[in-house]
Amino acid sequence: MALTQTEFEAMLNDATKCIVGDIAWQMDEDHSPCLDFRAEVLSGSGWPLFVRGSLNPLIPALSYMLILKTEGRVYGLDMGKDHHNPQCQQVGECHKHRWTEQLRDKEAYVPVDIAASPAQPVDVWLQFCAEAGIDHRGRMLPPPPQTGELFL
Amino acid sequence: MSVTNMCADLQRGLGELFSCAPHGEFQCIRTPYLYPDGDNIDLFVKANGDVASVSDLGETLRWLRTQTVSPRRSPKQNALIADACLTHGVELYKGMLLARCRPGDSLAEVTLRVAQACLRVSDLWFTFRTRAVESVTDEVADFLMERQFSFEHGAKLLGRSGRGWTVDFHVRVPAQSSLVYVLSTGSRSAARSVAEHVLAAWYDLSHLAAGPEALRFVSLFDDTADVWTPEDFRLVEPLSAVTRWSQPDEFAQVLAEAA
Secondary structure, three states, X not given: OOOOHHHHHHHHHOOOOEXXXXXXXXXXXXXXXXXXXXXXXXXXXXXXXXXXXXXXXXXXEEEEEXXXXXXXXXXXXXXXOOEEOOOOOEOOOEEEEEOEOOOEOOOEEOOOOOOOOOOOHHHHHHHHHHHHOOEEEOOEOOXXXXXXXXXX | OOHHHHHHHHHHHHHHOOEEEEEOOEEEEEEEEEOOOOEEEEEEEEEEOOEEEEEOOOHHHHHHHHOOOOOOOOHXXXXXXXXXXXXXXXXXXXXXXXXEEOOOOOHXXXXXXXXXXHHHHHHHHHXXXXXXXXXXXXXXXXXHHHOOOXXXXXXEEEOOOOOEEEEEXXXXXXXXXXXXXXXXXXXXXXXXXXXXXXXHHHHHOHHHHOOOOXXXXXXXXXXXXXXXXXHHHHHHOOOOEEEEOOOHHHHHHHHHOOO
């Protein structure tokens, strides 16, 4: 059954959403310069949700995504790359996606609550959790430093 | 506008759609191309002597990973990525799509090749299950083919009651054949009725589980969505082997093993 706007708003406003435990950045499946993590989101309502984080320190580009397992990304923050909205405006390199029935996750807007830069993933994480209504009962470990030559 | 003017306008305008600016140790090329959600495709150029490398710095596969519920890409998706790289003459190295611009090469041509590869690879997004193009049953069919199981998809069988049932897979192996129902739903409220439907099917088809060519019944739960309760598993357990899609190797083992 398709997600409705009412369900999405209820999910985002559900103040019982929480992540339990520390979060550590891991190497991705391609062993690329990027780092990832995945954390299950628990809630009283039982939404099948998780957060995926992704960092490309070379750019730097940072993303935190709230993913509903039956729908895909429903809410997310992107930093370090621009976005083009369906109405043909460029949004900017710091933007958020918020699911709607009409456009799903294709429309983005400039958030006012993200003050940190993509080079500060832990600070951005705290700001992301605050607006997404996620109580993180643990801490995010800083990403490990990059080592080695890239490709040249 | 004359045809000559149109071509001149095109020549002028296409170049303007690509911008280039210093970005740390790279030059960043902002292309007019977009990932399927509307994010811009940026490429990065770095020179080393006479050779420059044009790369997405891993952004395309990073973008793909942030869009999916699956922890890893499937072999089929990796094969599609390799095919896109081959088509455009692009190398996949440590998750980065890249190509060299050697002396005499056109940077514009290399840039377009890499950008096209990024587009093709990111279009794998359309095959993700949450985009309703591919179902979990399709994924299971791909898996059975990869593991070289002989199977019939959507086998129609008659129950003892006279009712017809469409079982997702009839898998034939040397030891014993199996019938497989894939239990999949995104809704907790629907999960119980899915389990009850499969229970009814196994009960009505139970005559096929007897005799010298007895079929084995396998209930495969799509547990990528956390919608199932222990009771749902227990409902079908007395009449079938319970397996989980998060553990495909165990599913394959159940199919392959003797009765």
